[in-house]
Amino acid sequence: MARKQNKFDYDAQLAPYAARESESRGRRHTESSPNYRGEYQRDRDRVVHSAAFRRLEYKTQVFVNHEGDMFRTRLTHSLEVAQIGRSIARVLRLNEDLTEAIALAHDLGHTPFGHAGQDALNACMKDYGGFEHNLQSLRVVDELEERYAEFSGLNLSYETREGILKHCSANNAKKLGDVAERFLKKRQPTLEAQLANLADEVAYNNHDIDDGLRAGLLTIAQMCEVPLFADQYELVRQRYPDLAERRIIHEVVRRMINRQVTDLIDTTQATLSALGDDFDAEAIRAAKAPCVAFSEEMARQNQTLKQFLRRNLYEHYRVRRMTSKAARVLEALFEAFMSDPRLLPPETEAKLAAHEKISAKNGKARAVADYVAGMTDRYAFREYERLFTPGELT
Numbered sequence: 001m002a003r004k005q006n007k008f009d010y011d012a013q014l015a016p017y018a019a020r021e022s023e024s025r026g027r028r029h030t031e032s033s034p035n036y037r038g039e040y041q042r043d044r045d046r047v048v049h050s051a052a053f054r055r056l057e058y059k060t061q062v063f064v065n066h067e068g069d070m071f072r073t074r075l076t077h078s079l080e081v082a083q084i085g086r087s088i089a090r091v092l093r094l095n096e097d098l099t100e101a102i103a104l105a106h107d108l109g110h111t112p113f114g115h116a117g118q119d120a121l122n123a124c125m126k127d128y129g130g131f132e133h134n135l136q137s138l139r140v141v142d143e144l145e146e147r148y149a150e151f152s153g154l155n156l157s158y159e160t161r162e163g164i165l166k167h168c169s170a171n172n173a174k175k176l177g178d179v180a181e182r183f184l185k186k187r188q189p190t191l192e193a194q195l196a197n198l199a200d201e202v203a204y205n206n207h208d209i210d211d212g213l214r215a216g217l218l219t220i221a222q223m224c225e226v227p228l229f230a231d232q233y234e235l236v237r238q239r240y241p242d243l244a245e246r247r248i249i250h251e252v253v254r255r256m257i258n259r260q261v262t263d264l265i266d267t268t269q270a271t272l273s274a275l276g277d278d279f280d281a282e283a284i285r286a287a288k289a290p291c292v293a294f295s296e297e298m299a300r301q302n303q304t305l306k307q308f309l310r311r312n313l314y315e316h317y318r319v320r321r322m323t324s325k326a327a328r329v330l331e332a333l334f335e336a337f338m339s340d341p342r343l344l345p346p347e348t349e350a351k352l353a354a355h356e357k358i359s360a361k362n363g364k365a366r367a368v369a370d371y372v373a374g375m376t377d378r379y380a381f382r383e384y385e386r387l388f389t390p391g392e393l394t
C-alpha cells in the first residue's frame, strides 16, 4: 500500500548499507502500513507492549530478582542493550528502530533464573527437541504472544525476527525456514542485527562488573587483574583521589563502556568506509564476516574480561548455590507437569492438547516447556511451593 505523504521518510537519511524498510521482506501476515510510524518502529512498539517484555522485569540476569532491588534484571539489561545499540546506530547511520526492536526482543525467550534455568530446561527437553532461549525468543514473537485478532505472535518484520535469531543449528534452521536461511547459506544478518549482538555483550560485561561489586562477590583489587578495568580505575583514582567507592565504580564502568563503544564505532566505520560507496545492504549479507566488530586488541581485552567474569562471578559459590536451587525448581516443575498435565491451568492444558495433535512425541513437552519458560523467577518459586510445600493450600 502506498505510504501517506505526511509520513517522515526515515529511509532517506540512512547510510547505503543500512536496513531500509522499503527493502524489507515484510511480515508473515500481510498488514496495512502504519500511517505515522515506520515498520520497524511498529515492531519495537509491539515488543514493548508484549506480555513477555513485562515479565522480563522479574527474570534473572545474574542475580535472582528477590536478592536485591539494585541489580539488573532481564528488563533493565534489555533497556541498556537498546540504549547502547541505538547510540551506535545513529553514529553509523544505521536503522535505529530496527536495532532497538532487536535489542528489546533479544531476551524475550529467557527462562526464569538465567542461564541455569535454560540449561535445566534444555536437559529436561533432551528427548523432545531441546530448549534454547534464543530460539524461544523467536517462538515468543512468532507464536506465543496472544494479543491480536488475526494472528498469533506479534507478526514482526522479517529483519527483526532474523536479528532475534542469533544462533541456530543446521537442523533447526531447516525446520524454521526462511528466517534462518542465513545459517544454511552462510550469510550475515543486517548490520543492525550484528550491532544489537555486540551491544548485548558491551551491556552485560560492564553491568555484571557493577552488580558483582555491589553484591560483594567481586572486589576492586580482584577487578584490577583485568586491564580494561585497571586502566580506567587508575585514571579515575588519580583524577578524583577522595571519591567514595560507589562513585568510583560507576565512573570506571561508564568509561569502560565508552571505550568499548568508541572502539566498536571506529573499527566498524573504518571497515565500512574501506568497502566503498557501492556497498549496500545486500553486499553486507554476502560478506564473509560480520562488519560490525571490535578492533583485534579490544576483542582480546573483552575475552580476558569475560573469562574473568566466568571464573570469579558466574562460577562464584554463592551464585552457584542460587543457580543449582533454581535448576532443581525448574526440573521439579517440568517433571510434575509432564507426569500429570491436569496440574496445569486450564488454558495451558488446552494448549498442550493442541500441541499433542501436531506432534504426538514432542507436543506435550513443548507445551510444558513454553509454560515453564514463560514464568518469572518469583512465579516459578510460587508454583513450586504450591505443588510441593506441605501446608500451601493455593
Ligand code: MG
Pocket: 077, 106, 107, 200, 204
Ligand atoms: Mg542479553
